Amino acid sequence: MRLDVQGIVKRFGAVTALNGVDLAVEEGEFLTILGPSGSGKTTLLKAVAGFEVPDAGTVRLGDRDVTTAPARHRNVGMVFQNYALFPHMTVAENLAFPLEMRGTGKAAIARRVAEALALVELGGYAERLPRQLSGGQQQRVALARAIIFDPSLLLLDEPFGALDRKLRESLQLEVRRLQRRLKLTTLFITHDQEEALVMSDRIAVMDQGRIQQLGTPGEIYDFPVTRFVANFIGESNLIEATAQGGRVSVPGFGTMTLPEAPAPGPVTLLLRPEALRLGAEAGAAACHATATVLESVFLGLSVKLRLQPEGAPEMLARLPLRPSDPPPAAEGSTITIGFRPEDVHVVPRG
Amino acid sequence: MPPDRRGGIGNWLLAAFATLVFIFLMLPLLVVFPISFSSASYLQFPPPGFSWQWYQRYFGDPDWIDSTIRSFQIAALCTALSMLLGVPLSFLLVRSRRRGIWLLDRLAAAPIIVPTIILSIGLYSIFARLQLIGEWYGIAVAHTVLALPFVMILVGAGLRGFDESQEQAAIGLGASWATAILRITLPQLRPSMISAGFLAFISSFDELVVAMFLSGAEKTLPKKMFDNILMEIDPTIAAVSVTQILLVAVCLGLTTLFGKGALATTLSR
Numbered sequence: 341m342r343l344d345v346q347g348i349v350k351r352f353g354a355v356t357a358l359n360g361v362d363l364a365v366e367e368g369e370f371l372t373i374l375g376p377s378g379s380g381k382t383t384l385l386k387a388v389a390g391f392e393v394p395d396a397g398t399v400r401l402g403d404r405d406v407t408t409a410p411a412r413h414r415n416v417g418m419v420f421q422n423y424a425l426f427p428h429m430t431v432a433e434n435l436a437f438p439l440e441m442r443g444t445g446k447a448a449i450a451r452r453v454a455e456a457l458a459l460v461e462l463g464g465y466a467e468r469l470p471r472q473l474s475g476g477q478q479q480r481v482a483l484a485r486a487i488i489f490d491p492s493l494l495l496l497d498e499p500f501g502a503l504d505r506k507l508r509e510s511l512q513l514e515v516r517r518l519q520r521r522l523k524l525t526t527l528f529i530t531h532d533q534e535e536a537l538v539m540s541d542r543i544a545v546m547d548q549g550r551i552q553q554l555g556t557p558g559e560i561y562d563f564p565v566t567r568f569v570a571n572f573i574g575e576s577n578l579i580e581a582t583a584q585g586g587r588v589s590v591p592g593f594g595t596m597t598l599p600e601a602p603a604p605g606p607v608t609l610l611l612r613p614e615a616l617r618l619g620a621e622a623g624a625a626a627c628h629a630t631a632t633v634l635e636s637v638f639l640g641l642s643v644k645l646r647l648q649p650e651g652a653p654e655m656l657a658r659l660p661l662r663p664s665d666p667p668p669a670a671e672g673s674t675i676t677i678g679f680r681p682e683d684v685h686v687v688p689r690g
Numbered sequence: 691m692p693p694d695r696r697g698g699i700g701n702w703l704l705a706a707f708a709t710l711v712f713i714f715l716m717l718p719l720l721v722v723f724p725i726s727f728s729s730a731s732y733l734q735f736p737p738p739g740f741s742w743q744w745y746q747r748y749f750g751d752p753d754w755i756d757s758t759i760r761s762f763q764i765a766a767l768c769t770a771l772s773m774l775l776g777v778p779l780s781f782l783l784v785r786s787r788r789r790g791i792w793l794l795d796r797l798a799a800a801p802i803i804v805p806t807i808i809l810s811i812g813l814y815s816i817f818a819r820l821q822l823i824g825e826w827y828g829i830a831v832a833h834t835v836l837a838l839p840f841v842m843i844l845v846g847a848g849l850r851g852f853d854e855s856q857e858q859a860a861i862g863l864g865a866s867w868a869t870a871i872l873r874i875t876l877p878q879l880r881p882s883m884i885s886a887g888f889l890a891f892i893s894s895f896d897e898l899v900v901a902m903f904l905s906g907a908e909k910t911l912p913k914k915m916f917d918n919i920l921m922e923i924d925p926t927i928a929a930v931s932v933t934q935i936l937l938v939a940v941c942l943g944l945t946t947l948f949g950k951g952a953l954a955t956t957l958s959r
Contacts, residue, residue, distance in 0.1 A: 389856055424859035428877050437873075441864030443959045671747070 341402040341492035341525055342367050343388065348397035350383050357383040358394065359549035367521040370516065374536040375546030381529050382497065382549040384546070388527060389495055390414045398557050401492050403684075411440070411491070417486030418495040422502070423478050425470040431457070432466040438489040459518065476507045483515065487524065494519070496528040500535065512538055518643050533573045537561065545569045570610045576656045578610040578687070579614065592652030596626035598681050610688040613644065613658035615683040618668065618675055628678025631655070633669045643668055647677060719935070727926035733925060744929035754930065755912060759874050760826050761911035766839055767830035768894035769887050775834070776841030776885065776890075783842065784849045798842045799923035801835050809835065810903040817904055826905030832900045844889065848882025849875075880948075888945045892938060 343365040347632050350358040355479075357380045363370045373381045385414045386392040388399055399407045406414050426434050435453045444452070457463050458572035460480040470478055479499060496515070500508040500585050506522060516539050521636030530536055536543050537557045544570075553560060562648045567578060581590045586601040590609070622628050634654070635646040638661075645657040645668070657677065669675050694695050721735055726744055728737030748754050783795045801809065813832050814823070822828030852875060860870035876883070898912040905913050911930070 391862075411858070412864045412866060414862075416862060418859070418862045420855050420859055421855065422855060424853065424855040426856060426874055435867070438863035441696070441869070446912055457913075489864070659809070 341494055342400075343525060344398075344400040345384070346386065346398050346400075346667060348384065348387055348393060348394045348399070350380075350387060350394045353435060356549050360395070361546075362553055363544055363551060363554070365525055365527055368527055370519055370526045370528065370532060370541045371617055372536040372540040372543045374530055374533060374543050374572070376531055379546040380549040383499055383533075383549075385495055385527065385529050388493070389416055389418055394649040409410075409595055414493075415489070415491055415682050416493045417489065417491030417501045418477075418494060419482045419486045419497065421498045423470075423482040423499075425478055425482055425485070427470050430469055431462065431473070431637065434470070434481060435485050435488050438485065442489060447633070450490055456488040460484045475503050476511060477585050478513075479503065479511060487518075487522065492525070494524045494526045496526065498530050498532075498672070500530075500532075508535075509538075512658050515539070537573070545572060547572075563568075564610060565686055567608060567687055569606075570687055575656055575658070576611050577611040577613065578650075579684070581607050583607045590627050590652075592649050593629045593678065594626035596681050598622070598686065600686075604688050609684040610687050611655075611679055613656040613682050615662075615679060616655065616657040617678050617680070617683070618657060618659065620676075622676045622678030625678035625680045627680075630674060630675045633671050633673050633675065636667070636669065636671050645669060647675075649677060669683075695823040722928050722931050722935075725925050726932045728925045730930070731924060733923060733928075744925045745838040745933075747924075747926045748929045748933065755925075757909045757911045761909060763897040764826050764830045764833060764910060765891045767827060768833040769891045770833040771830065772837040772841045772890045773832040773883065773887055776838050776886065777845050777879075779838075780842050780845040784846050785854075795846070799839045799844075801841045806836070811899045813900065814903045821875055823904055824908045826908060828909065829901055829904050830894070832904055833894035833897055836897065836900065837893045840889040840893060844882050844886040845879060848879045852878060882943050884948055887926075888941060891941065895934075895938075 343363075345361060345363040348361040349356070356598060356664040359380075361380070361384055363371075363373075363384075373384060375381045375489070383392060387394045388473050389504065390406070390409060390413075393408055393530055398405055401414065401416075415628060426437070429437070432453050435456055436449045439449045454463075455468065457466060460483060462480055462484070463475060465473065465477065465481075475479065491502050499515075500511060503511065514533060518524075528536075528539060539561075540557055542554060542556055543560050545552045545560060547568050553565045555563075560569065560573055564573060569578045570578060573594070581588050583602040583604050583606075585604070587595050587597050588602065588607060588609070589595040616622075617625055629649040629652060630648040633645055634648050637644040637646075639658075640661075642661050645659070647655045647657055655677070661668075713870055725735060726736050727735065727742070728744070729739035729741040730737060751957060779798070781790060783798065810832075813835075817823050817832070820828075822831075834883050855879075856874050857867075857870045860874045862868065865873065886927050897910075897911060898916060901910040901913045902916070909917065911934070914926055918924075
């Protein structure tokens with residue numbers, strides 16, 4: 341069901357946790373709220389789940405205004421950060437709980453529990469206690485419990501935080517597949533930008549109780565609208581430059597003409613580390629400089645370089661690396677670095 | 691070679707220390723048990739011979755049996771009252787976000803700190819006005835005052851260790867607040883609650899000072915034992931003690947059985 345949040349404000353004493361949040365999650369969409377801790381994303385989730393009543397604004401689920409409806413009447417499935425499985429109940433009893441609360445008959449409960457367990461590939465685990473399961477299995481039980489009662493909305497509160505990287509990656513894809521198959525409207529909360537990029541239809545980047553930018557993962561990555569978003573998603577070089585007469589001059593790198601001339605005055609340019617050019621290619625670019633390699637880090641698929649250009653702040657470069665390639669640049673060596681107008685993005689609200 | 695974890699002198703000292711403490715704790719039992727089977731008519735250790743006579747005296751005397759039953763009734767009512775009052779109070783003290791609630795939390799232990807004799811005098815003057823002196827349920831109410839801190843400390847500790855997000859999860863899954871407490875929270879507090887109930891029961895069953903002031907002619911078992919020592923000191927008291935110890939041991943066994951290490955886990959928190 342469609343979730344529509346409008347003008348939500350929530351204050352705790354002097355702290356404003358949510359400062360006017362508007363957000364709509366379309367039916368069947370996977371939308372991620374991405375933000376650092378303290379950005380207000382958990383408060384937003386609680387307002388949607390019914391654990392906090394906002395000071396202002398409305399929460400609508402489908403056609404229903406649920407702003408002040410108690411959590412138990414919202415029909416929202418939630419996976420908690422620590423799963424919040426009931427440790428004194430077996431897996432089957434955990435899954436049966438929401439159905440019992442809805443007065444489902446015994447036979448129907450047994451059937452649906454079996455179906456839900458099959459869905460998360462835990463067929464043989466019905467009689468286990470949560471503590472007898474691995475972290476990944478517990479996570480799947482929590483997911484099954486959150487979707488077994490056909491919720492109008494699925495909420496995921498950093499559900500992968502406690503898992504190791506490999507398991508996390510495979511579960512992310514599994515949850516995504518399940519969500520698509522069941523066409524579940526999903527609101528996902530995370531501070532992990534990689535996770536957000538992998539899983540989401542759209543991402544809402546939150547900071548200081550506001551949504552800074554809402555868009556597809558590609559839009560957020562390539563065209564961040566604020567410095568905060570540019571910094572928070574992926575690695576970035578933020579370059580302070582000056583626009584004048586249709587040209588942009590970058591200290592230490594020279595001047596260039598951007599496809600769309602920014603308004604005169606100071607501008608912030610975003611240059612992703614993988615877009616920075618090195619060597620002969622760099623020398624031909626409109627903006628280039630000589631730089632010293634401060635550090636070179638081998639990352640398997642790529643090499644990351646920390647560079648000190650002459651007359652400009654430090655920069656990061658990331659170069660793809662095939663096994664036969666020689667190391668691109670030794671630490672302490674001097675190379676030419678540069679970028680073209682199409683490599684940079686003007687951050688609109690510096 | 692990896693270091694042998696069991697071998698060190700530290701562990702040896704610890705074992706010796708534990709043994710000494712146990713001997714210290716068990717020594718009274720080693721005296722009481724033999725004396726209860728003594729053939730002598732006065733307290734003599736070691737006893738000159740074996741006999742069942744003191745047990746016969748205990749179980750054959752309606753006075754002893756009446757006071758035993760009375761003490762059981764009092765302890766049972768006291769346990770029920772202190773649980774019914776103490777468990778909700780623990781929720782209040784642990785969960786409330788009101789300012790100053792910590793002060794109440796500390797005050798909950800007050801009945802343990804106030805000298806029992808002062809408490810007894812206070813209760814006596816109130817109970818005398820209410821004509822509760824000599825009524826068994828009056829003593830149960832008084833004992834509840836003493837037992838309540840045990841319940842609130844133990845259940846409070848259990849509650850503090852309980853992950854509150856489980857209640858939120860239950861409510862999000864469609865449970866009412868009451869259902870969440872009954873089906874999710876309380877079952878997990880069972881070890882703490884069983885320990886608390888056990889301590890409340892024992893604290894009442896074994897209580898003398900309050901009972902001396904409030905029991906009047908209707909003696910509780912500890913009062914009866916005290917009178918017995920004052921008037922006709924004989925090994926009956928040892929037989930009563932042994933019976934009491936066995937009963938408590940049975941209770942403790944049941945606690946362990948149903949509470950799954952209740953005392954140990956709750957106290958270690």
